[in-house]
Amino acid sequence: MINKLLKYNYLLLLSGIFCLMKILYTIFFQKEISGYEDWSIAKNLIYHHIYSEILSVGSSTMKLPTYPMFLGVFIYFFGASAKTIIIISQHIIYFFIPTSIYKILKDNNYQKSGIVAGYLFL
Numbered sequence: 001m002i003n004k005l006l007k008y009n010y011l012l013l014l015s016g017i018f019c020l021m022k023i024l025y026t027i028f029f030q031k032e033i034s035g036y037e038d039w040s041i042a043k044n045l046i047y048h049h050i051y052s053e054i055l056s057v058g059s060s061t062m063k064l065p066t067y068p069m070f071l072g073v074f075i076y077f078f079g080a081s082a083k084t085i086i087i088i089s090q091h092i093i094y095f096f097i098p099t100s101i102y103k104i105l106k107d108n109n110y111q112k113s114g115i116v117a118g119y120l121f122l
Contacts, residue, residue, distance in 0.1 A: 011098055011118045018122055019095040026087050033083040035071075037063075042071035098122055 004010065041053050041061055045068060052059050061068075074082040074089070098118030105114030 005119075006112050006115050008099075008102060008115065011102060011115050014119070014122060015095050015098045019091050022091045022094075023088055026084065026091065030087075033087060035083070038068050038071055039083075041068040042075055045069070046072045046075045 037053055041051065041063075044050055044052050044055055048055060050059055051061055051065060051068075053061050071082075071086060074086045078085050098121045101121060102111075102114035102118045105111065105117060
């Protein structure tokens, strides 16, 4: 039984099932989607062209811009419905993480460890 579970196909299947369940939960059951710091930085970046969390303070945010810029792309293109689309896209990105862990460890001759690490991530 354990040897069957230590196959890449099962990891891929389970990752897909988790991804689908998270997307369905987001669409049908999640009542409120909230975010503050990164979300407000992204909104200020898109609407006011300033990298700041609080506009009255000015450009004062001391954090890496990668995630707020990622959010900003969705805010720019999707406006009010951006939060739901961001969450769904993140679920899709998370689908690839266990398989990426597996592939990295497989390249280093740790195939079974890669599958176990992928399962642990899920």
